[in-house]
Ligand code: ATP
């Protein structure tokens with residue numbers, strides 16, 4: 001199902017095609033391989049790939065790898081994996097670094113046209129000369145260098161004859177422009193660094209703002225979609241395409257980035273969580289990364305549907321993380337088998353049930369999806385229930401188990417609490433109950449009614465399991481708006497709770513990424529990293545209920 005929400009970029013594409021501007025649209029997703037992708041990137045991926053799909057165009061995956069210091073092959077591989085997992089196939093797979101030769105040639109062209117010059121000033125001086133919005137900038141003494149001198153110096157930069165920071169190449173535009181980005185922006189810098197793709201071939205690297213329009217034009221991208229921070233760069237983007245005499249003319253369109261409550265969404269900050277071991281890697285289930293969401297138990301379908309429904313606009317907004325949760329519930333509702341798990345067990349002995357006997361009861365797998373059929377679950381004299389499904393001195397309207405009270409065990413019988421067994425500290429360690437054979441589930445028993453229905457697991461066949469319950473990693477309703485240096489102070493110290501309990505025996509063969517709905521507890525995913533032979537680890541994806549309304 002495609003989105004019903006608005007997408008202004010789609011209207012632009014429709015108009016462009018109607019006007020015959022292009023035979024075919026080309027979009028691209030251009031991550032910098034300096035971290036793992038997050039849910040914000042998913043918004044951009046879904047937008048670019050689905051737009052091209054819908055209008056029979058193409059989408060490239062392009063690694064924007066012009067900054068060798070922060071980039072790594074590990075990130076390249078993870079990005080490919082995540083895009084594929086989200087369900088998308090790229091047409092071309094490119095690296096911006098493959099275009100370094102062409103970019104260099106285009107920079108030389110600018111020099112020859114008198115539109116670029118080599119600058120001797122330091123970064124600080126350049127910044128000071130650039131001025132502010134309230135007044136014009138000051139022209140640098142280097143600005144009037146001859147074409148010959150600039151060509152010579154730029155070649156020397158390329159040949160490694162200068163140290164980092166000693167020289168840069170600048171576009172020569174207008175030091176009085178009201179758009180600061182046009183006040184002779186730096187387009188090449190020196191960096192004696194090994195690049196993950198080009199090795200030591202280059203010691204000068206193009207700046208992002210210069211490289212990006214060239215990359216788009218080289219690939220014949222028609223609609224270059226980026227986030228709003230780049231709006232002020234658009235005039236320079238157009239200037240580069242025009243002055244570098246590129247054959248094709250891509251157009252840049254900006255939309256508001258996705259911001260979610262209770263998390264941060266910048267790779268730089270997420271990397272800090274990883275480096276400072278606040279989480280156990282980029283794929284920690286608390287991370288808003290694609291790999292983290294996958295490990296938590298999110299499906300590509302849920303993420304795609306979320307991305308469609310949030311829409312594409314130019315208005316800033318912070319999306320409630322509960323909206324993301326809404327879509328995984330929707331996706332799993334009919335798909336996930338429903339089973340029972342006891343997360344904090346309390347042993348119950350059914351004293352009138354024959355010792356040594358085990359009976360196998362029928363239980364439907366998903367009442368909302370009958371096609372999933374039924375399963376068999378064991379019942380015997382010893383079972384586990386949830387500790388907080390029993391209270392010795394219950395308040396009014398407590399319908400679960402307490403001394404003398406009768407409840408229904410899901411798929412099994414009514415049981416009644418007869419005796420409470422405690423340890424020397426007074427802690428309840430076991431309950432003695434009786435069951436009524438007449439009340440068997442499915443038998444049509446109508447003799448009397450009980451108000452509470454509990455989940456349970458038969459004790460002798462149960463599988464010991466670990467359950468990991470998550471809370472937000474960051475406590476902040478504003479999400480990740482703006483630069484926030486103190487975000488580490490907002491880290492929630494209780495973002496994970498680990499419980500040890502039991503699941504039904506029919507789940508013994510579960511593999512990483514199998515998903516279940518545990519009766520009354522929510523949706524869980526078998527953790528692919530910590531689950532081993534004989535020990536299942538479950539991540540709670542989401543609880544069952546939410547006040548969130550779409
Ligand atoms: P970060 O600040 O997390 O590093 P980035 O924008 O620097 O993000 P890139 O690798 O450059 O990361 O992003 C690749 C693409 O994904 C860009 O086109 C960018 O606009 C888009 N993108 C990144 N973050 C978001 C977001 N929160 N919402 C929507 N699109 C995003």
Ligand code: MG
Nearest residue numbers: 031032064208
């Ligand atoms: Mg970036």
Ligand code: MG
Nearest residue numbers: 032266267268
């Ligand atoms: Mg960034």
